[in-house]
Amino acid sequence: MANEYHIPAMLSECTDALAVHAKGIYADLTFGGGGHSRAILKAGAGHLYSFDQDLDALQNAIDDKRWTFVHSNFRYLRNWMDYYGEPGVDGILADLGVSFHHFDTAERGFSFRFDGPLDMRMNKSGKLTAADIVNTYSEEDLAHVLWLYGELKNSRSIARAICKVRSLALIERTEQLVDIVKLDKKDLPKLFQALRIEVNDEMGALKDMLLSAKEVLKPGGRFVVLTYHSLEDRMVKNFFRSGNIDGEIEKDFYGNSLSPFRVIEKGRMASVEEVERNPRSRSAKLRVAEKL
Ligand SMILES: C[S@@+](CC[C@H](N)C(=O)[O-])C[C@H]1O[C@@H](n2cnc3c(N)ncnc32)[C@H](O)[C@@H]1O
Numbered sequence: 001m002a003n004e005y006h007i008p009a010m011l012s013e014c015t016d017a018l019a020v021h022a023k024g025i026y027a028d029l030t031f032g033g034g035g036h037s038r039a040i041l042k043a044g045a046g047h048l049y050s051f052d053q054d055l056d057a058l059q060n061a062i063d064d065k066r067w068t069f070v071h072s073n074f075r076y077l078r079n080w081m082d083y084y085g086e087p088g089v090d091g092i093l094a095d096l097g098v099s100f101h102h103f104d105t106a107e108r109g110f111s112f113r114f115d116g117p118l119d120m121r122m123n124k125s126g127k128l129t130a131a132d133i134v135n136t137y138s139e140e141d142l143a144h145v146l147w148l149y150g151e152l153k154n155s156r157s158i159a160r161a162i163c164k165v166r167s168l169a170l171i172e173r174t175e176q177l178v179d180i181v182k183l184d185k186k187d188l189p190k191l192f193q194a195l196r197i198e199v200n201d202e203m204g205a206l207k208d209m210l211l212s213a214k215e216v217l218k219p220g221g222r223f224v225v226l227t228y229h230s231l232e233d234r235m236v237k238n239f240f241r242s243g244n245i246d247g248e249i250e251k252d253f254y255g256n257s258l259s260p261f262r263v264i265e266k267g268r269m270a271s272v273e274e275v276e277r278n279p280r281s282r283s284a285k286l287r288v289a290e291k292l
Contacts, residue, residue: 005060006099008035009226009281010270014093015039017224017265017288022046024090027081027216029074029209032099034060040093041066049084051077053123056101073123075208081216088218094209095226098122098196100280110196112188115175120192120199130195134171139163149203149231150194152187193229206232210239214260217291223261225287233267233285240289261289 008014014036018026020043028037031050034057040048041064050062051070058069070080074094081089102110102122109119109130118131133145143159146152158181165171165180174192183191197203213223223240227233238247243260250258265288270281 005057005101006033006035007278007280008033008039009095009278009284010268010274010286011035011039013268013286014095014224014226015043017286018043018091018093018222020045020091025049025086025088026091027051027077027089027093029077029092029094030096031057031060031069032095033057033101034062036093036095037062037067040091049080049086049089051080054099054102055124057099073205075205075212077209078212078216086216089216089221090218091222091224092213092217093224094213096206096232097202097228109174110192112174112178112192115173118172118174118177118195120196122200126200128199130199131170131172133195133198134162134177135166145198146191146194148194149197150187150190151230152190152194158183158191197231203231203235206235207245210236210245214243214291219291221291222264223289223291227285227287228283233287236287237267240287260292262292264288264290 018040020026020040022044023046026040026045026048028040028048028050031037031052037048037050041062045066047066049068049070051072051074053073055071061069072080098110102108106114106116109116118129118134120130139159142162143155146155146158152158161180171177178188181191217223225236227236239245240261240263241247241259242249252258265286268286270284275282
């Protein structure tokens with residue numbers, strides 16, 4: 001089941017980077033198919049809290065006394081650790097974005113490869129859907145989302161085409177949207193990525209999570225993140241270098257960096273063999289930092 005649900009990227013690289021030790025407390029913020037979580041438990045973690053905002057992930061539940069599932073957005077990491085009485089954790093893993101399960105399930109609406117409702121919510125009780133964005137955002141706001149999160153150069157003309165059609169009838173299906181925008185194979189994923197990021201407030205959640213993780217990680221604890229697109233990668237890179245979202249490195253009187261992290265991995269990619277075996281790992285970038 002877990003394998004169909006998701007194939008974890010850079011599995012051994014992530015587990016090694018976490019430097020799991022017995023009795024250590026760990027948080028896997030993106031449980032999904034549970035591949036990374038299982039590896040962390042196998043490596044001997046004392047306890048593992050696995051987060052996912054999508055309850056579908058629970059079909060991959062792990063039968064182990066050392067495991068706790070947290071059905072929540074990872075932006076609330078610190079609140080949950082307080083709730084469980086954990087003053088700090090020894091390692092945090094975040095494998096960002098959506099799972100194969102999301103991309104491959106037509107009814108979730110994440111993929112332009114199938115017809116499905118324009119949904120794209122990772123958390124099925126979330127308020128905003130992709131249909132809401134497409135049908136209610138102003139043309140200007142829509143173009144902004146497509147430009148900002150999809151880096152689509154022709155975002156304005158795409159937004160115009162969408163607004164023209166929606167004034168006649170609601171746009172409710174992925175296939176309808178694909179027909180309207182008339183984009184080539186290279187740009188369609190960007191359009192769907194942009195809507196998905198907006199629906200799930202992915203950049204806002206990432207920001208809150210990074211700040212929360214900084215507080216929760218114990219000194220010496222490892223922070224391991226897999227990013228999949230340039231926006232989130234830039235945010236994580238800046239945060240690891242500086243300890244803040246703006247990427248401004250504070251320095252002491254002598255010019256030494258006051259960053260709370262030591263950067264260990266600066267964007268390592270999956271091996272050629274892995275990409276051959278699992279083509280979806282090709283955009284993964286591994287970033288690792290240690291809390292000082
Ligand atoms: C790339 S998959 C992780 C796959 C996982 N590492 C594995 O081995 O199967 C990302 C998962 O994180 C979840 N997710 C993404 N953003 C989240 C957030 N802000 N809070 C909680 N879960 C999130 C998604 O629902 C999805 O199941």
